[in-house]
Amino acid sequence: MDSSSGDSKAGQFFSINIPVYNEEEIIVQNTQKLIQFLTNLGLHYEVIIVSNGSTDGTIVKGKVLEQMYPQVCFFHIPQKGVGKAFRLAAEHASSPYLISMDMDLAVELEFIPKALKLLNDYTIVLGSKILGTQKRSLIRRIGGGMYILVSKALLGLKFHDYSIGGKAYNRNFVLEHMDRIDDETNYVINLTYHAVKRGYNVIEIPVKCVDTRKSRFNLLREAIYRYSMLLKMILLK
Secondary structure, eight states: OOOOOSSOSTTOOEEEEEEESSOTTTHHHHHHHHHHHHHHTTOOEEEEEEEESOOSTHHHHHHHHHHHOTTEEEEEESSOOHHHHHHHHHHHOOSSEEEEOOTTOOBOTTHHHHHHHHTTTOSEEEEEEEEEEEEOOHHHHHHHHHHHHHHHHHHOOOOOOOOSSSEEEEHHHHHHTGGGOOSSSTHHHHHHHHHHHTTOOEEEEEEEEEOOSOOSSOHHHHHHHHHHHHHHHHHHO
């Protein structure tokens, strides 16, 4: 695993991956908030924003951000799919570390420097809302909790959060396991499962999450998809 020596994080270059879908209302404001946070910490970074299937002003505003900030790279793919966006970000990243966040910044930004430090010793860092604190709708908390219980029982995984945001990866590991990254959201648990299975170090840390806006996913469809993918993983393991 690639790592940087010393305690200073300023010289440790890393990439932030943010998939976006129709985020014209928050893409500029929250990207600027993220940049200010990272710059104030003296970190060396790039922000890779990948629009997947956006049909609003996200694309125009993303291109403007890319022109305004040298550390921002913006891409657009016509098909919707956060897994597709993640693969593209992994392919185009210039650093050994890839940290995934959501554009609404629901997971606290403090996760980033914590994860960056841990990536010296761990292949995957999972930010967990359950271990930390979460302000989310009851139905999403119940649905997420049930999925975690089932995944523990069927796959033997001990972790509590496989959502997209608040996750960090050794990029080389991701590139070596691109075939485990589906087009949608199952890639987090799939990469985690195969990392554990092959003896890589994975750690979970508590995070604070405030996510009160309406989900960008159809929750019923997402549940059916996730459980079907879980079954597929069991059959192929």
